[in-house]
Amino acid sequence: MDFNNYLEIFIEESKEHVQAINDELLNLEAEPGNTAIVNEIFRSAHTLKGMSGTMGFEDLASLTHEMENVLDLLRNDKLTITSEIMDVIFQCVDLIEKMVDNIEQGGDGKEDVSGIVLKLEQIQNPSISPVQEMSAASLETAVTAERTHIIDIDEYQLTLINEARKFGHNVYEVTVSLDENCVMKAVRAYMVFQAAEELGEIIQSNPPVDQIEEEQFTDSFTILLLTQKDATDIQTQIRNISEVKEVIVEESLTKPSEDTAKATGTEEQVTEVQPKRTVEKEDTEGPKKKHRSKSIRVDIEKLDQLMNLFSELIIDRGRLEQIAKKSQLGELNETVEHMTRISTDLQGLILNMRMVPVEQVFNRFPRMVRDLAKELNKKVQLVVEGAETELDRTVIDEIGDPLVHLLRNGLDHGLESTEERIASGKPEEGTIILKAYHSGNHVFIEVVDDGKGINRDKVLEKAIERGVVTQDEANTLTDQQVFALIFSSGFSTADKISDISGRGVGLDVVKTKIESLGGLITIDSTPGHGSVFRIQLPLTLSIIYSMLVKVEEETFAIPFSSINEITTILKDQVATLHGQKVFQFRGQVVPLVYLNDVFHVPASDQTESSEQLFIVLVHRGNKTMGLVVDSVIGQQEVVLKSLGGYLTNIFAISGATILGNGEVALIIDTNQFFK
Known part of the structure; x- marks a missing residue:
């Protein structure tokens, strides 16, 4: 069979399982005694192993198999979760993710997994020395030594089980004990069989069915069940049957009986017989048991x-x-x-x-914060809110890196060390909140920490030292303007350089990236209580509402999201302040920008001189500016088109659009006027 047709599905589903394992591992660290979480991780690892084996990625399959063995010991309480075990499992997940990425890039997914496999083997059997190798067969013997198999199966049944496991089915040995005073044991057993068949397919039983029907058994019997349900569901359904005393559900580690193995000449070989009839039955019954989402993947x-x-x-x-x-x-x-x-x-x-x-971006941060906190020796809780908030995929693709910078900055600079927090009367565990929400035609993303806040005096001192502002300018700056200085290129308040932050790169890159997306970033900070970095982003970058204006014979589009209002003034209302044209509007002095001067629009002979000026008031944050235009055409929905590779870095122009009359109008990026 050609599996290339399924490669894309394999990659997508593998990524989903890796993400699920990462998320659940973080939950497990918080609740180490929660067996349900271990079961969830085990199921994802088990499915990933089956898919990898089917697709022929042997290194990936062997690594997930060893990880699955450790998880099996954990969920059966044969191992106790420790920080060291968690670190090894996290390393496994990182390597699995690397292999999946390699496969996505067209590689074969091969990696040297021997080192991490040896660590997993040592967890399963601490007596193994670091230099000692253990074969897969002996490892399986060590892990399953305490498990005895009381159900013998033939080669055909083993093939059926192996095929079903590839499609994510579970195989359980279900041991049912009836009440000693049960009068009609055969009837109760029949009811158990009927309930089990509703959960899946019975492969075999011990004692055999004919003996159970004739009540030739004690108070208990075992069935081998092939199902998509988990152990809890099975226990719940069978325990509801009256006179059932106990139900024990264990993952089956089945292999053929000795007689069958001798007859076929091998104990390990699996025949290539395809049990078509039974698999078809599973496929036809599946949709009735589990609701499937009516969705398709689109490139x-x-x-x-x-x-x-x-x-x-x-x-x-x-x-x-x-x-x-x-x-x-x-x-x-x-x-x-x-x-x-x-x-x-x-x-x-x-x-x-x-x-x-935005959950697609937020999902990778809990793991990153966990690793970074461990490296910094800080106790940190990441709280994610509003992960269901939606953004255009073009924005989603670009927003990940800026958020990484902000989170790393918050962990390193924002949050104090454990000792400092205790000394200042704070909980020793710091909190970082990553929050997203809609407001109008924008999405806001906030990174909030409860750390020490931004030291205003230290920022000003560094800014003056680096020549970002003069001493006279520093005396007039508001808190917001001071905080904004940390976005200056090469600016850093770190006392020492580290691999995490403090190299003078990061926040200026964040600001540049956010503004290239048509967004805005602001900072609020309270000394001793923490900081809030707030990012404002447009819902989409493709189609925008804009106001069309005329400057001489040229038409420009100004995005609605930047406009406060439009007004008219007389020319004699314009004044000059420190060489800047300004006018007074509602008690505020507003600087003016003449678009014909900025864009060097040639004057037309037909232009009539008018004493009236049209002013489009635009904003960025709490700053306001007036754009002087000749006339206002009206609002229109326009399609944002790139200017292409030959017209890059044009001042205050973010793109162009084609109007209904075929004319090209440039779209103004008003943010750049505030620089």
Whole structure:
């Protein structure tokens, strides 16, 4: 069979299982006695092992097999969870993730797993010395020494079990003990068999079924059950049967009986017989037992292509609207209005398809924070809120690195050491909150810590020392403006350089990346109580609402998200302050930017001199600025197009759009005027 067709599904599902294992391991560290968590990890590892073996990735399968053995000992209380064991399992997960990434890049997924496998073997059998090797067969014997198999199966049944395990099924030995005073044991046994068949498929029983029917057994019997249910579900359902005294469910480590093995000439070989009839039965019964989500995986490139085609449709819609206005044809107007309504609904649908929860980015941070806290010898709790908040996938792809910088900065600079926290009367465990929420057409992401806050005087001292601001300027800065100085290039308040932070890189990169996404980052901080880094991002970068304005003969688009309001003033209301054109608006002095000067727009002979100026008031944070334009055309939905590789780093221009009349309008990035 050619498994290449299933490679993409294998990679996606493997990533999901690796993420699930990482999440549950963090939960297990918090609740080491919770067996249910170990069972969840075991199931993910078991499925991952089966998929890897089926796809032929032997190194990945062998590593997950050894990890599964350790997890099996943990869930059966044969091992006690320690920090050392957790570290080894985390190393396993890191290596598994590396191998899956290699497979995704077209590699064979091969890695040297001998070192980590030896650590796993030592956990299972502490008597193994670091230099001692243990074969897979002897390892299995050591792990299963305490487990006795009371059910013999033939080669065909073993093949059936192995095939089912590849598809994520579990195989359990279910031992049922009846009450000693039970009068009709055969009837109770029949009821147990009936309940078990509702849970899955019975492979074999001990004693055999005919002896149980004739009551030729004591008070207990064992069945070998193939099922997708977990042990808890099985115990619950069978215990509900009256006169059932005890139900013991154990993972089966089955192998063929000695007679069968001798007959076939081997104990380990598995025949290639495909039990088609039974597997088909499992497939047909599966959907009845488990609700399946009606969803399909769609390639990201197809979604991008769909978005590009729809963008062209938006441009043509604008053109049709203009033609309909000029023609004054009733039927054409009605058709265009109907098309506008439909395309608006379609736009909402396409944008929703591209929206993905920020959980995809947030998921990797708990593990990162755990490792970093251990390295810094700090006790930290990461609280994630609003992980279901959705963002356009183009924004999701870019936001991960800035958040990594902010979290590392919060851990290293923000949170005090355990000794400092205790001395200042704080809990020894610091808290970092990673929160996302919607507000209007924006998504806000906050990184909050309860550390020592930002030292205003220290920031100003460093800023003056590095020439970022002068002493005179420093005396006039507000707290917000001082905090914003830490985003300056090469700025750092760290007393010593470390691998985590303090090299003068990071926060300036964060600011640049956020602003390139059309976003904004601000800081609030209270000395002794902590800091809040707040990121504001647009919901989508593809289609934006904008105000179209005229400057001479050129048309520009200003995003609605940046506009406060639009007003008009007379030319004689403009004053000059320290060489900057300003005007007074509602008690506030607002600086002016003349777009015709900034973009060097040539004056037109047909331009009429007017005593009135149109001012578009834009903001960034709590700062306001006025853009001087010749006229305001009106609001319009525009498609943001890149200017391409030849037109990069153009001041205050984020892209372009094509208007309904075929004219190209540049889209203004108002954030750059505030620099």
